[in-house]
Amino acid sequence: MADDKSKRGSADRSRISAEEPYEVDYFAKKHGITEAQARAIIKKHGPSRMKCDVAAVALKR
Template structure:
């Protein structure tokens, strides 16, 4: 089921969804990764944005 874009209570901002193409695309572009690399990071390190961001930064080094 698609996200309800009318609900803006802040619960969703701290997570990255590997099943939402636009979120994977944004995450990949933000870190200079391919979509597949982004999905792997999200699946391996979990959907918590801070954990996934840290893993992507380590991957770039």
């Protein structure tokens, strides 16, 4: 299902959609990891941006 860009707010900002390539690309570039690593993190930790951010930082260490 395509992302409805007319619906914005904190609920949408707090989650990452692995099905939206631009979100995965942004997350990967933000943390300096590959898109494959970003997808793996999202798959393992779910769509929570906070949990994924923590996992990405831990991966970089």
